[in-house]
Amino acid sequence: MMKKDYPLYKVEHFNSIRDMLRKQVEANNNTAAYEFEEGKTVRKVTYGEFYNEVLYLGTNLTENGYQHKHIACIGNNSYRWILVYMTALLSNNVFIPIDKDLPKEDIINVVRHSEADIIFCGKKYEDTLRGSDFEKSVEIVSLDDEENGLLSLISKGKNAYENGNRAFCEMELNAPTDLKMILYTSGTTGNSKGVMLSEKNMLACVCSGLEIADVSGIALSVLPYHHSYELVGGLLMAVHEGSTVCINKSLKSVTKSLLLFKPTYMMIVPAFAELFYEKIWANIRKKGKEKGFKLLLTLSKILLKFGIDKRRQFFGEIHAVFGGRMEKLICGGAPLRPEIAYFFDDIGISLQTGYGITECSPLVTGNREHFDDPKTVGVTLQCNKVEIDAPDKDGIGEIKVKGDSVMLGYYKEPEKTAEVMEDGWFYTGDYGKFTDKKQLIITGRKKNLIVLTNGKNIFPEELEEHILAIPEVKEVIVFARKDAQGYQKSLTARIFVNPDTPLEFDELKKKVSLALSGLPKYKQIGEIIVEKEEFEKTTTKKIKRQKYI
Incomplete structure (x- = not known):
């Protein structure tokens, strides 16, 4: 890893997503834009074919009066979902991706609050939507109906386009700073807000x-499409680079998809990285090869110091599980234990972490492949300024962001917007500090900060990271119980132990004590509660902390 940062990669900038896609169609017309399973075969759609289908769908929607309207979409990840998404982005309409895992009532609330005019939906959601009483007329189009749904609109649009209808192609687009997408956050407190993003x-x-x-090549797309990380970082970056996006059908099929598509990179969240990490080590231990594997890791590191890279040969069995061509994993959405990033780098797969938040479209900082410190979340994107507000003696304060990727505000909620925006600065609610190399370290969430009666401030995320380093621990929440007067005096840890590696309570206490032994006395755990089940999570796999503290 380099000791200092290096020049930025040269990247072509665009004023519109329409121009960006058209550029790829001109340059890579016959290159596969998307690959996905269809029945027992793999269908490949080139950039040229994809663009044509966007034109046809857009022509039909325009012909039916969908200009300056709100277009919503809900359903499983699919090529058709992407087709609706890109068609909306290439028009003067506003796109609303809806979290497919929301309860029925929340789905209806999002449709109402977003003022959707038309909803494209998977079969699973049709009854819910068609049986709802919306305040205004909402057209519902099936993504899955082969005769009367999306495919029918494309077919009709194709006929109109071939008969000379160019209304969609010649449509006057909105200004780049106008509203283009409304993303509803799925926060751990349950307060969902509509984040307004522009083109x-x-x-x-x-x-x-x-x-x-450098994110290009063949991507395996596994994250939900309603999430800003995959919508922007996954799908739009792929279009910019002319990459091929291979669409994974479901979480259960990830292993199969890796072998089928043989990707070179993936956008993931820490839950994926942790699962891969745990399965690799579990398999090594099951085969009784732990000692030999650790020796290979040591030998590989020594050889690397002399410029000899044998990682793909030494760890070929692991690479084969990832399809044999995996080069990098781009990880964001939540904190990741540094040892996991180090591990993947040690076996020859770069794992680069970053920091983002939906309100910033979402990327704020990112680690670079050759200037990478997994204890940080990397350097600031050039489109923004990032500062630490009111830093303490250790340089820690609230992270605030100002720049081109910062949201327009919360849809129809000026009061909530005013709570987080001031003079163009977005206050993230995350605490952190910068290293002397200008790499950002996240120390915790503002709302999770524990202030003990002795005046000491504790970020529970720091302690949780140490406890999660215990191999048998799968999940943990650290918090402070309040006494009768409402004071926070001591720390409690709720721990879920991996069922595959059970641990006696007394042994767990010893391991927790050892894991925290290097920390000050006021950061020690006074009480441990063992959970029988995993913690309840949001649809983006973040633990709903407030339910357990």
Whole structure:
């Protein structure tokens, strides 16, 4: 790893997503844009074919009066989902991706609050939507109906286009700073807000993100499409680079998809990285090869110091599980234990972490492949300024962001917008500090901060990271119980132990004590509660902390 940062990658900047896609169609017309399973075969759609289908769908929607409207979409990840998404982005409409895992009532609330005019939905959601009483007329189009749904609109649009209808192609687009997408956050407190992003916001994230990270090739798309990380960082970056996106059908099919598509990179969240890490080590232990594997790791590191890279040969069995061509994993969405990133680098797969938040489209900082410190979340994107507000003696304060990727505000909620925006600065609610190399370290969430009666401040995430380093621990929440007067005096840890590696309570206490032994006395755990089940999580796999403290 380099000791200092290096020049940014040269990246072409665009004023519109339409121009960005057209550029790829001209340059890579016959290159596969998307690959996915269809029945027992793999279907490949080129950039040229994809663009044509966007034109046909857009022509039909325009012909039916869908200009300056709100277009929503809900369903499993699919090529058709992407087709609706890109068609909306290439028009003067506003796109609303809806979290497919929301309860029925929340789905209806999002549709109402977003003022959707038309909803494209998977079969699973049709009854829910068609049986709802919306305040205004909402057209519902099936993504899955082969005769009367999306495919029918494409077919009709094709006929109109071939008969000379160019209304969609010649449509006057909105200004890049106008509203383009409304993303509803799925926070751990349950307060969902509609984040308003412009085309300028999204393109700033795409282009500035690619300036610090070389993300191109063949992607395996596994994250839900309603999530800003995959919508912008995954799908739009792929279009910019002319990459091929291979669409994974479901979480259960990830292993199969890796072998089928043989990707070179993946956008993931820490839950994926941790699962891969745990399965690799479990398999090594099951085969009784732990000692030999650790020796290979040591030998590989020694050889690397002399410029000899044998990682793909030494760890070929692991690479084969990832399809044999995996080069990098781009990880964001939540904190990741540094040892996991180090491990993947040790076996020859670069794992680059970053920091983002939906309100920033979402990327704020990112580690670079040759200037990578897993204890940090990397350097600031060029499109933004990032500062630490009111830092304490250790340089820790609230992270605030200002720049081209910062949201327009919360949809129809000026009061909530005012709570987090001031003079163009977005206050993230995350605490952190910068290293002397200008890499950002996240220390915790503002709302999770524990203030003990002795005046000491504790970020529970720091302690949780230490406890999660215990191999048998799968999940943990650290918090402070309040006494009768409401004071926080001592720390409690709720721990879920991996069922595959059971641990007696007394042994768990010893391991927790050892894991925290290097920390000050006031950061020691006074009480441990063992959970019988995993913690309840949001749809983005973040633990709902407030339910357990």
